[in-house]
Amino acid sequence: MxxxxxxxxxxxxxxxxxLSKSFPLTKGFLEQLHFQGGRLVRKRESxxxxxxxxxxxxxxxxxxxxxxSGCGKSTVARVVMGLLQPTAGSIExxxxxxxxxxxxxxxxxxxxxxxxxxxxxxxxxxxMTVQQTLEEPMRFHNPGIGNGELRDxxxxxxxxxxxxxxxxxxxxxxxxxxxxxxxxxxxxxxVDPEFIVADEPISALDVSIQAQVxxxxxxxxxxxxxxxxxxxxxxxxxxHFGNRVAVMYxxxxxxxxETRTLFESPRHPYTRALISAIPKLTRERPxxxxxxxxxPTPINLPSxxxxxxxxxxxxxxxxxxxxxxxxxxxxxxxxxxGIEEGxxx
Amino acid sequence: xxxxxxxxxxxxxxxxxxxxxxxxDVSFSLDxxxxxxxxxxxxxxxxxxxxxxxxxxxxxxxxxxxxxIFEGANLAKMSPQQLxxxxxxxxNMIFQDPMMTLNPVLTIGTQMIECLQTHQNLSKGKAxxxxxxxxxxxxxxxxxxxxxxxxxxxxxxxxxxVVIAIALLTDxxxxxxxxxxxxxxxxxxxxxxxxxxxxxxxxxxxxxLITHDLGxxxxxxxxxxxxxxxxxxxEGPTRQIIENAxxxxxxxxxxxxxxxxxxxxxxxxxxxxxxxxxAIPKGCSFHPRCEHQTELCRTxxxxxxxxxxxxxxxxxxxxxxQQQ
Numbered sequence: 001m002x003x004x005x006x007x008x009x010x011x012x013x014x015x016x017x018x019l020s021k022s023f024p025l026t027k028g029f030l031e032q033l034h035f036q037g038g039r040l041v042r043k044r045e046s047x048x049x050x051x052x053x054x055x056x057x058x059x060x061x062x063x064x065x066x067x068x069s070g071c072g073k074s075t076v077a078r079v080v081m082g083l084l085q086p087t088a089g090s091i092e093x094x095x096x097x098x099x100x101x102x103x104x105x106x107x108x109x110x111x112x113x114x115x116x117x118x119x120x121x122x123x124x125x126x127x128m129t130v131q132q133t134l135e136e137p138m139r140f141h142n143p144g145i146g147n148g149e150l151r152d153x154x155x156x157x158x159x160x161x162x163x164x165x166x167x168x169x170x171x172x173x174x175x176x177x178x179x180x181x182x183x184x185x186x187x188x189x190x191v192d193p194e195f196i197v198a199d200e201p202i203s204a205l206d207v208s209i210q211a212q213v214x215x216x217x218x219x220x221x222x223x224x225x226x227x228x229x230x231x232x233x234x235x236x237x238x239x240h241f242g243n244r245v246a247v248m249y250x251x252x253x254x255x256x257x258e259t260r261t262l263f264e265s266p267r268h269p270y271t272r273a274l275i276s277a278i279p280k281l282t283r284e285r286p287x288x289x290x291x292x293x294x295x296p297t298p299i300n301l302p303s304x305x306x307x308x309x310x311x312x313x314x315x316x317x318x319x320x321x322x323x324x325x326x327x328x329x330x331x332x333x334x335x336x337x338g339i340e341e342g343x344x345x
Numbered sequence: 346x347x348x349x350x351x352x353x354x355x356x357x358x359x360x361x362x363x364x365x366x367x368x369x370d371v372s373f374s375l376d377x378x379x380x381x382x383x384x385x386x387x388x389x390x391x392x393x394x395x396x397x398x399x400x401x402x403x404x405x406x407x408x409x410x411x412x413x414i415f416e417g418a419n420l421a422k423m424s425p426q427q428l429x430x431x432x433x434x435x436x437n438m439i440f441q442d443p444m445m446t447l448n449p450v451l452t453i454g455t456q457m458i459e460c461l462q463t464h465q466n467l468s469k470g471k472a473x474x475x476x477x478x479x480x481x482x483x484x485x486x487x488x489x490x491x492x493x494x495x496x497x498x499x500x501x502x503x504x505x506x507v508v509i510a511i512a513l514l515t516d517x518x519x520x521x522x523x524x525x526x527x528x529x530x531x532x533x534x535x536x537x538x539x540x541x542x543x544x545x546x547x548x549x550x551x552x553x554l555i556t557h558d559l560g561x562x563x564x565x566x567x568x569x570x571x572x573x574x575x576x577x578x579x580e581g582p583t584r585q586i587i588e589n590a591x592x593x594x595x596x597x598x599x600x601x602x603x604x605x606x607x608x609x610x611x612x613x614x615x616x617x618x619x620x621x622x623x624a625i626p627k628g629c630s631f632h633p634r635c636e637h638q639t640e641l642c643r644t645x646x647x648x649x650x651x652x653x654x655x656x657x658x659x660x661x662x663x664x665x666x667q668q669q
Contacts (some may be wrong), residue, residue: 024367068530174617206386206619207557211601216451218611233530236560240603259608277535279560280604281587288535294500 011095012056012197013227014080017055019089020076020251022046023175025299048298049075051251051306052089056327057195062221062228064242066165066274070295072251073087073231077199080107080229081115095197111141114188120180124172127237130183131168134158137190153190160223161186161216178209182216199231214241239263247248247271250306252299253325257332267334269344271312305337313338347374348551349398349436349519354411354421356390356397358622365622367393367406369576372477378549380542382566382583384598387618390575391555395521398553399432415519433441434464437512439541441520441524443504447496453480453507454492457514464515479510483540509541513548520545520554538565559599563587568654571595574630575619581655591651592659593635620645629660637661 006263024046032042049072056065063159065073078084078184080091082098091099098109117123123131138145155165161182181201188196198217199220202210214237220226230242238245238259245262246256247270255268264271269289276288291310296302305323310316315337323335338344356368368390375381385391396402398413400420413420415436420428440446448456457476461467467475473492480488483506496504506526513521524543526534542565545552554566562569562583569586571579571594579592590596598617599605606612617634620626626633632642641660649656650663657663 068532084503178618194556207559208386208601208615211603211614211617212616214603214612234604235531240606240608273532279530279535279538279558279564281560281563281599288532288539289531290536291532294502 002004002203011059012092013059013094015056015092015230016053016055016057016076016080017090019050019055019076019079020048020087021050021072021079021084022048022087045299046204048301049251049303050079050086051134053248053251053253055246055253055256057229058244059227060225061243062230062241063230064238064245066232066238066245067248068274068295069248070298071248072200072298073233073248075251076248077115077197077229077231081113081197082110083115085251088220099328107141108340111191111311112193113195113197114191114193116188116196116198116201117182120177121172121204123184124180124187126172129169129171130158130163134168134187134190135170137187143232147304157186160220161189162212175211177205178212181205181209181213185213185216185220189224190251192224193226195227195229197229197231200233201230202237203232203234210237213322217241236273236280247274250301252294252306253333253335254307255332255334256325257330261330261332265330265332267328267330267332267339268307268336269313269338270307305335307330311338313344347414347432348377348379349375351394351398352412352413352414354394354397354413355409356393356402356406357409358406359396360405362431366625367575367622368397369585371572371575373412373570373577373580375553377518377549378545379568380545380552380554380566382562383553383555383572384557384562384569385572386557386598388574388619389572391521391572392665393575394572395438395523395555398521399438400428401432401434421655430464431458434515435517436519436521437517439492439505439508439520439525441521442528443501443508444496446508447504449496449520451497452493453499457492457511458608460511460514469515475508475514479514480507482513482544483507483510485510501529502537504541505529505533505537509537509544511546514551516548517550519551519553521555523555525554527556527558534561548662559587559602571598575622575657576630576658578631578658579656581651581657585655591662592631592657593637593661594631597634629658635661 013145032044033040053076065076067073080084082252086099090097093109098106101257130173131154133151138150138153146306154168158165176302202213205213221228232238242259245259246253249270255271264274273289293310302309304320305318308318317337323337325333325335326340328339352372354368354371358365358367371394383391383394394660397408408421444661454476458469461472461475477488477492479566480491485491485506498634529537538561556562566583569583570577573594579586579595590599600613603612615634620630628644629642629647632638647658647660649658650666651657
């Protein structure tokens with residue numbers, strides 16, 4: 001590190017800059033050809049999963065990304081982790097651009113970032129014991145490590161996630177879903193990362209187990225001063241877990257705010273609809289905001305604001321001009337012409 | 346007389362030398378037009394209970410004990426022919442995943458007409474009219490065109506609307522919905538749930554809603570049953586259960602929801618996990634996870650206590666009642 005750089009404590013840990021990712025719909029060359037106005041043209045379609053997302057993760061925070069299925073939240077997680085290459089834009093980790101690094105230079109960065117996946121039944125190798133599963137990342141990142149040290153490390157980490165360290169020789173099928181997710185978390189913690197991307201880590205678990213795993217993740221965050229990028233569709237968990245929330249719709253951000261601000265005064269019409277749809281233990285019948293229509297397909301994105309065809313406040317400007325993410329008076333950032341013009345309070 | 350009454354239902358699955366008991370002594374009743382919620386975590390037996398009502402338990406599982414009385418007849422003892430006049434006609438089911446429920450190679454019209462003609466003596470043209478009317482009722486735009494489409498041409502929410510339309514086709518008196526909105530997004534989930542409740546209300550259909558989501562149960566149902574390890578542990582009016590749960594498991598389950606804790610604080614958790622069916626503890630099956638356990642809990646299966654309309658299977662609650 002050169003001395004001219006900003007001190008790392010004040011710098012954003014991860015910066016997502018103008019990120020776009022599209023997946024080509026693979027078709028044969030002949031299928032791409034269409035007749036149009038008497039001419040043969042070649043048409044290529046793609047699923048536009050992320051469309052120009054700017055997002056910074058501050059050191060020590062838990063940033064939640066929420067949205068419905070197909071909004072691109074998991075794709076963001078995967079691009080940040082380098083599991084997918086961005087179509088446009090860049091990812092910076094601690095001031096260093098990482099999405100274009102060659103594998104050997106990426107390796108030291110990778111050690112600092114780990115991922116927890118949704119389904120603990122699919123993300124653990126069924127033929128590896130817990131010991132082998134936990135050892136693997138450690139051996140990979142520290143080739144010279146001794147067996148004794150490794151065994152101690154496995155025991156400490158297993159203990160810290162609440163899995164009995166005497167079960168190291170067991171296989172994943174011998175554990176319940178909640179225990180497996182603890183093992184996935186242990187695997188992520190093995191290399192002492194700074195940054196963890198958790199993609200729906202509790203969605204596959206039962207209610208009573210969800211609370212256990214969330215508490216564990218909060219404990220780990222405090223003890224190890226971790227930074228989380230937490231992807232979820234469950235807003236009731238977000239209210240509890242994150243410092244800040246980013247709401248995504250069709251691959252773009254609609255709102256970015258402090259968690260408390262977002263739940264107390266949601267601004268974007270989509271955020272309002274999402275929050276009103278959470279089933280709560282209240283007496284009255286749900287009075288949720290009804291959205292008209294369906295989520296458009298990410299193959300043919302709507303013009304203007306992506307949300308305009310489902311928004312009751314949409315006007316002509318919304319149909320043609322894409323709203324930028326703007327700072328509002330209560331500190332949240334909202335991408336909505338209605339808010340900007342003061343049409344929506 | 347209740348519309349549907351389940352008494353002492355027991356379902357077993359023989360597996361090699363074991364015999365797993367998936368349901369133990371499950372009893373409940375459903376009145377005309379009532380909405381009943383069955384809540385529990387995965388493996389609690391809530392889906393088995395729903396399947397058992399229509400005798401849909403797959404081999405080698407079987408109903409080993411109990412009665413299912415519907416309109417005066419015992420469904421557990423019925424011949425397959427007799428049962429077919431009830432299943433899909435008087436008692437209908439809605440399953441979790443609409444893509445798995447609908448046949449992907451038939452248009453939705455074909456599937457709806459088939460269902461109608463199986464149970465009612467209708468011409469194809471008349472059946473089509475009824476089907477279009479039902480699609481309109483579930484708020485599918487331009488039902489005349491949609492009826493000739495295939496399931497893959499519809500979105501997830503639309504498909505579940507079609508499934509609801511099919512469940513309502515024969516004007517049943519009971520609909521059993523097994524996690525009908527779990528596969529859907531929150532905004533769609535709220536819409537579908539509202540629609541289902543509204544339709545059941547207007548046509549006076551009783552709804553048995555099976556779900557793991559206490560929020561959904563609290564907003565939709567009038568009565569709730571909580572299941573744990575194959576047994577009903579608490580039953581009562583929904584508001585009573587949500588606001589004043591008495592069984593330690595129900596209490597813990599509700600307290601574990603994020604909305605019951607202030608933001609940023611640790612969530613309330615129930616320690617441990619639900620036992621698997623081949624290792625159900627002696628006595629009360631919840632005792633290893635319970636903070637109120639005593640010697641009695643470890644040895645003896647608790648019976649039911651509680652005032653009218655409320656049942657709780659817990660020694661601790663029983664001892665409190667006695668003290669009062």
